[in-house]
Amino acid sequence: MSLSRWVAASVIALAAVSASGLAAQARPFTSRDLVALERVSDPHLSPDGKWAVYDQRTADVAANRSSHALWMVATDGKSPPARLKISDGGASHPRWSEDGKSLYFLSNRSGSAQVWKTDTLGQTATQVTASPLDIGDFRISPDGRTLIVAMAVFPDCATLTCTAERQAAEAKRKSTGQVHDKLFIRHWDAWADGTRNHLFAVSEDKPDAFRELTPSFDGDVPGKPFGGDDDFIVTPDGKTVIFSARLAGKTEPWSTNFDLWTVPVDASTKPVSITPDNPAEDVGPVVSPDGSKLAWRAMKRPGFEADRFGVMVRDLKTGATKEIDPDFDRSADKLVWSSDGKTLYLTAAEMGRQKLFAMDASTGKAMALTDAGHIADFDVAKDVVIVQKTALNAPADLYRLSPKKTLSPLTSVNAAALKDVAFGAYEQFSFAGWNGETVHGFVMKPSGYVPGKRYPTAFIVHGGPQGSFGDDWSYRWNPQTYAGRGYAVVFIDFHGSTGYGQAFTDSISGHWGDRPLEDLQKGWAAAQAKYPFIDGDRACALGASYGGFMIYWIAGNWSKPWKCLVDHDGVFDNRFMGASTEELWFSEWENGHATPANDPAAYETFNPANHVAAWDKPMLVIHSAKDFRVPLEQGIAAFTALQRKGVESRFLYFPDENHWVLKPQNSLQWHDTVEDWLAKWIGTEPKDAATPAQSSNKRS
Numbered sequence: 064m065s066l067s068r069w070v071a072a073s074v075i076a077l078a079a080v081s082a083s084g085l086a087a088q089a090r091p092f093t094s095r096d097l098v099a100l101e102r103v104s105d106p107h108l109s110p111d112g113k114w115a116v117y118d119q120r121t122a123d124v125a126a127n128r129s130s131h132a133l134w135m136v137a138t139d140g141k142s143p144p145a146r147l148k149i150s151d152g153g154a155s156h157p158r159w160s161e162d163g164k165s166l167y168f169l170s171n172r173s174g175s176a177q178v179w180k181t182d183t184l185g186q187t188a189t190q191v192t193a194s195p196l197d198i199g200d201f202r203i204s205p206d207g208r209t210l211i212v213a214m215a216v217f218p219d220c221a222t223l224t225c226t227a228e229r230q231a232a233e234a235k236r237k238s239t240g241q242v243h244d245k246l247f248i249r250h251w252d253a254w255a256d257g258t259r260n261h262l263f264a265v266s267e268d269k270p271d272a273f274r275e276l277t278p279s280f281d282g283d284v285p286g287k288p289f290g291g292d293d294d295f296i297v298t299p300d301g302k303t304v305i306f307s308a309r310l311a312g313k314t315e316p317w318s319t320n321f322d323l324w325t326v327p328v329d330a331s332t333k334p335v336s337i338t339p340d341n342p343a344e345d346v347g348p349v350v351s352p353d354g355s356k357l358a359w360r361a362m363k364r365p366g367f368e369a370d371r372f373g374v375m376v377r378d379l380k381t382g383a384t385k386e387i388d389p390d391f392d393r394s395a396d397k398l399v400w401s402s403d404g405k406t407l408y409l410t411a412a413e414m415g416r417q418k419l420f421a422m423d424a425s426t427g428k429a430m431a432l433t434d435a436g437h438i439a440d441f442d443v444a445k446d447v448v449i450v451q452k453t454a455l456n457a458p459a460d461l462y463r464l465s466p467k468k469t470l471s472p473l474t475s476v477n478a479a480a481l482k483d484v485a486f487g488a489y490e491q492f493s494f495a496g497w498n499g500e501t502v503h504g505f506v507m508k509p510s511g512y513v514p515g516k517r518y519p520t521a522f523i524v525h526g527g528p529q530g531s532f533g534d535d536w537s538y539r540w541n542p543q544t545y546a547g548r549g550y551a552v553v554f555i556d557f558h559g560s561t562g563y564g565q566a567f568t569d570s571i572s573g574h575w576g577d578r579p580l581e582d583l584q585k586g587w588a589a590a591q592a593k594y595p596f597i598d599g600d601r602a603c604a605l606g607a608s609y610g611g612f613m614i615y616w617i618a619g620n621w622s623k624p625w626k627c628l629v630d631h632d633g634v635f636d637n638r639f640m641g642a643s644t645e646e647l648w649f650s651e652w653e654n655g656h657a658t659p660a661n662d663p664a665a666y667e668t669f670n671p672a673n674h675v676a677a678w679d680k681p682m683l684v685i686h687s688a689k690d691f692r693v694p695l696e697q698g699i700a701a702f703t704a705l706q707r708k709g710v711e712s713r714f715l716y717f718p719d720e721n722h723w724v725l726k727p728q729n730s731l732q733w734h735d736t737v738e739d740w741l742a743k744w745i746g747t748e749p750k751d752a753a754t755p756a757q758s759s760n761k762r763s
Contacts, residue, residue, distance in 0.1 A: 089485035091510040091547035094734030096484065097538060098727045099124055101476040103451060103459045105156065106440055112447030113138055114183070115461060118155050119146075119476060127728045131155040133168060133185065136473045138447050138463050144474050147185030154179075154188075156292075161205045167191065167407045169198060178210060193270040195227040199260060200285055200292040204301040209328060210265050211276070211297055211304055215258040218279050226258070241467025242584055246316040250645050250688040251288035252721035259283050259311075261293060262304060264328050276326045277334055282308040286321065293347055293397065297541075299354040302328055305337075307346045307359075317647040319344050323359060337377075343370065347397065351404040355379055356424070358378055358407055360395050361386070366648045366656070367572075369529030371565040372397065374407060376424060377596050388427035392464055392564045394419075399443045400424075408448070410438050412562030415491055415503050415533035419450055419464070432468055437535035449473065450670055451537035455507065456486040456543065485510050487546025491534075494589035497558050497584040500567075502514075504555035504586050505532065506594050516749035519601035521545040521741065522587060523554045526608030527570050528579065528653075531560045538730075539723055540607065551597050551748040553590045553593070557582035575609075576616050576669030577592040583613070584621060595752060599624065601745040605737070607631035608693060608722065612671065615701060618682065627744035628682040632693045635701040638666035643694045675704045681711035683740040685733065687720035713740065 083450075102120040109115070122129045132150035136142070146155070152172035159166060160180075165182045167516045170188065176197040179188045192198055192212060199213040208332050216226045233256075241248075247255050260283040263273040277284060284295035284306045295306035309321045321344045324334040338345040343362040350357050357377045362370035377384040388395070393411040400407060407422045417437045422429040436454040448464040458477055462470040489507040494503030509518050523540060525532040532540075532554040542552040556563065557579035559571025571579055591599045604625050606614045611633015618628055634640045641650035642659040650666075651658055657665035667673060680704055686698025698714070705712035715736050717729055724733045741747075 070621070086421045088483065089511075090483055091549075092481075092484050092486055092543045093547050094544045094731060094738070095124075095549075096480065097541055097544055097584070097734075098122060098730050100458050100480060100538075102538070103461060103476055104440065106158055106442055106449055106451050106461055107157055108138070108444035108447060108449060109159050109183075110161060110444055111447035115442070115449050115473065116147075116157040117451075117461060117474075119159065122653070122727050124731070127726055129727070131167070133157050134474075135183075135185065136461065138449060138473065140463065140471055140473060144476075147181070149179075149181045149188040152188060152658075156200070158203060158292075158388070160203055160207050161649075162207065165435070167201070167203055167206075167210075169201070178212065178338075191267055191270060192265055194265075194273060194518050195223050200290075202295060202297050202304075202645045204290055204297045204328065205299050206301040208266060209297075209301065210267070211295065211328070212263050212265060212273070213292075213295075214263060214273075214283055216261050217257055217277075218259050218261070218281065221278075223273060225340050245313045246647075247645055249691045250692055253288075254600065260285055260287065260290070262326075263307065264304075264330065272331050275305060276328070276330050277306075277308075278330075280308070280334060281311045283311075284308045291376060296348050296350060297323060297328070298350050299352065305348045305357065306329060306334075307348060312343070316645060317366065317651060319362070319368055319648050320755065321345055323348055323357075343367070344372075345375075349398045351400050351424075352377075353404055354403055356404065358385070358398050358424070360398065366652050368646075368649060368652070369527070369561070369568055370394075371568075372396070374409070374422065374427065386427075387424065389428065391422070391427060391429050393429075394561065394565070394568075397440070399441070401443060402445055408440065408441065408443050411754075412531060412533070414562055415505065415531060416562070417533070417535070417558055419448075432464060437533065439535075455489050455505070455534050455536065458536045458626070486543055487502075487552070488512065488756050489534075489552075492589065492593060494585055496585050497570075497578040500558070502555065502557060502582045502586060503563070504553065504590065505534070505542075506590055506597070507542045507546050507552040508596065509549045509551055510543075511549070512596065513749065514596075515752050516596060517598040517752050518549065518551040518596050518749045519741070519747065520551040520553060520597050520599070520603075521746040522583075522602055522604045523552060524604065524606030524610035524613045525554065525556070525560070526606070526610045527561070528559045528575065528609035528612075529561055529564050529568050530609075531556050533562065542686060544738075545741075546732060548741070548747075549749065550741070551594070553587065553597065555583055557586070557588035571659065572653050574669075575612065575653065576620070579613065580616065580621060587624065587653060596749075598750060601626060603617040603627040603629065603741050603745050605629035605631075606633065608633065612637075612695070615671035616674070618680060619671060622677065622680045625680050627740060628640070628680050629685070629740060630682060630701065631685040632687065633697065633701070634671070634693055635669040635697045635704075636672040638663055638672075639700075640693065640697060641666050645691050672700070672704075678708060678710055681740075681744055683713045683715065683737065685715040685717075685736070687717040687722070687724070688723040689719065692722045692761055 105118040133147045136144040154168045156169040196214045201212040220226045262276040264521040302460040322336040323338045326334040342365040348359045360372040364370045373386040374388045396410045419432045419438045420429045440451040487507045611630040614630040654665045684702045702714040
């Protein structure tokens with residue numbers, strides 16, 4: 064049976080409204096809808112560009128867990144998506160072989176995470192690796208004979224068995240104390256256990272014979288906590304691995320110096336740094352199809368995690384290297400070469416949206432290929448370009464991009480679930496912010512908006528602080544869940560946000576409490592002046608991480624407009640944050656390169672803890688035990704201050720979550736608690752424009 068015929072025969076059609084029937088009445092979008100949605104990610108094109116394989120995550124809300132499956136779709140749009148049968152045993156991380164005849168993937172079906180493969184029909188799976196340890200990430204060499212895999216090992220262990228035996232012995236140890244001689248002692252949501260992510264080469268004909276490429280390397284490949292297979296690549300001749308890594312030493316928590324390293328696949332020599340002259344971040348290596356050029360993304364300022372990523376290109380024969388895009392005032396993300404090696408495709412944030420760009424690999428001239436929405440991921444093969452796109456009113460789906468820059472949908476994974484949902488309409492607006500400079504924001508109408516009505520409003524502050532609340536879909540802070548409850552929503556890309564030029568991003572460092580606060584104040588005033596449906600007398604401000612810092616800062620410096628406040632994992636005591644967070648470069652850069660030990664005063668300029676005397680607005684505080692970025696005590700201290708002052712307050716604590724709330728049932732509890740808090744203090748019902756605005760304690 065041909066692949067196209069099999070796909071057509073295997074697909075389960077989406078439910079459709081009968082042409083003779085009546086469409087269901089539109090209803091508001093809810094947090095229940097959000098948590099239950101299918102999630103598309105990790106798209107990859109077959110080498111001939113005819114097929115796309117992708118990961119689709121399905122939530123089992125009742126069981127409080129999720130599962131992953133691999134799906135395939137024809138890029139010509141003539142065959143609908145189909146789930147691959149091998150997904151029944153669990154499958155993720157799909158990757159094509161160079162000849163397009165096999166799909167490799169990760170699965171736990173044998174009891175640990177190993178690499179498996181299937182043919183393009185996806186009916187049967189064959190195990191490729193047999194390691195005593197979990198495989199974290201992998202790459203396939205172009206000749207198809209070797210896999211490069213990443214595993215967490217003890218650097219002083221000569222064999223994988225040594226690591227496995229030591230981990231087993233540690234699990235049986237009756238004492239629980241841990242001794243650490245250097246930082247990190249914990250990172251993101253896990254305590255350091257002494258292992259490092261290292262690279263190994265393995266052949267399919269010897270699935271248990273692993274050749275270590277980074278023996279005794281004092282660093283992680285991929286980097287923790289969010290690294291992946293884009294941290295390393297195999298050259299087209301199959302002889303060399305190029306990877307990005309930071310040497311740990313004793314400076315790891317305050318260093319952002321990732322270098323590019325090369326190592327032979329045969330492990331005949333140790334890794335060698337090829338970017339020793341750049342003390343900042345070098346990441347994302349990609350080699351041109353003919354093997355002649357290496358491209359990567361590089362920052363220039365050490366210690367700054369939000370510096371601009373420029374695009375570097377090196378001639379691998381001569382060694383000549385240059386930044387090809389110094390005049391492109393955007394920060395590049397994910398690079399992919401065109402098949403002819405003349406173009407680099409990349410994504411970059413621009414004016415509240417993340418766009419796909421085509422950049423001339425010689426001149427650095429960039430042209431936007433997309434406009435509205437957010438391009439979360441993409442892939443290129445032959446002359447085919449696919450994108451994973453979201454928007455404020457659309458979760459992720461896959462699209463094919465035409466030469467005329469039009470997008471044709473390849474998937475519609477949530478069509479049935481959302482067929483009767485009425486999303487809140489939204490638009491971008493601008494105003495003169497700090498220093499008279501233009502600042503942008505978005506306003507979203509409530510679901511079921513009625514002209515002439517005035518609506519209670521959620522004012523959401525984004526985190527980062529070098530981030531953006533733009534035309535994107537989120538599973539944690541989604542404005543549509545507030546619009547669905549009858550609220551107007553306002554969110555501002557204040558000074559410090561990304562996508563508006565590096566100078567705009569830089570402007571928040573050392574200015575956490577003044578420039579962005581001025582933007583928020585002016586943005587709130589501009590939104591009320593332009594959109595009469597916003598009820599400024601019934602509004603609540605909410606934020607997480609840096610946004611949470613800003614909620615604490617607002618509580619002491621700008622509380623008058625708000626009937627209530629919501630903080631999630633925010634910085635309450637800036638000085639103690641600098642002394643207890645794990646990635647120290649962040650706090651040190653943002654506070655003028657100072658540390659709490661050598662210059663504590665630098666941490667007091669914009670310290671919310673110093674303004675508690677002015678706190679008087681009801682506040683919901685949310686924090687999680689496994690948040691090591693902004694430790695739990697920050698939330699406890701804020702809640703304690705509120706309680707001792709007698710301010711109406713509530714504390715929501717998650718013992719099993721990190722800086723994000725990820726489990727389905729926890730997400731539902733989070734949304735329920737936040738929505739109840741807003742309903743208590745600003746209500747949920749609109750008012751006629753002629754009706755004097757009053758605070759409301761009505762609960763929904």
